[in-house]
Amino acid sequence: MELTEVTKNSNIIFSGKIINLRVDDVVLPNGKITTREIVEHNGGVSILAINKSGKIIMVEQYRKPAEKMLLEIPAGKLNIGEEPIECAKRELMEETGYIAKELKHLFSFYPSPGFSTEILHLFLANDLEKGVSNTDPDEFLNVHEYTVDEIKGIMQKGLIEDAKTLIALLYYIK
């Protein structure tokens, strides 16, 4: 059954640094009109990075919406027009100092397809050279490196609370 919703009107509510918000009037499959609240986001990348010792590179940062520190894989937002694979190399280098020579695409997914256009591309990087990290001046994070056994323990305690990181770790460690 085809369930497309046709847009009748689109009202821009907010244009920000990271997200925009619009409310669309759409026609449902039964002909009724409803509204859809849609957050526009340019998308991003995340990197499951494994160093030469087999350790997984993680970053810990304060996430204002969660009001706490979260332990995540390295990630970042796509610049306008930027290729995901180039963004992944750039973000990994900026956040952790690691240079990835080769990246393998694993999955692309919508974190919140009910209300957000954000799409995330996940890459595997296991051919790493150590360079120098260079975080944005307003970006603050702690870099950690964990063995697979350490990560399993962290997951079992429920301390991985970020969707993209769960996807990467469940893919890798089972």
Next chain:
Amino acid sequence: MELTEVTKNSNIIFSGKIINLRVDDVVLPNGKITTREIVEHNGGVSILAINKSGKIIMVEQYRKPAEKMLLEIPAGKLNIGEEPIECAKRELMEETGYIAKELKHLFSFYPSPGFSTEILHLFLANDLEKGVSNTDPDEFLNVHEYTVDEIKGIMQKGLIEDAKTLIALLYYIK
């Protein structure tokens, strides 16, 4: 290193049916002030439901932000004050007609912790009885049941593009 961001001001931009939007002025660890664009969402649940034949219950629905049909596990939003496990039973019944006698909590996670307060609780349900589905009048979806081998094929083709569904399937099928 403690990296808490202290809120100085909070400005409500929009209050909607599903989400609200606010922009916070926060103090960074270096003392500088910046803004955080934050989507408020009441959170939700998702259910990895396995029927008596070992098939995985999936729902296919049009996702306006993605402008296409996505194949996902059953899921839904928490009502105000609703317990996640009660919400999971209700949503599974409404969307698929299955009654779950027992649910096991697997993970709770933020789909988009960079800008959204949404938290999702994922449950496993493998003790199902068939009841009668009862979708919301403005909710349109197709229910499918797949064997593990069929799901593996669908994943390998890159046709699972929803984060919570990838988490559930990677947990279950590997």
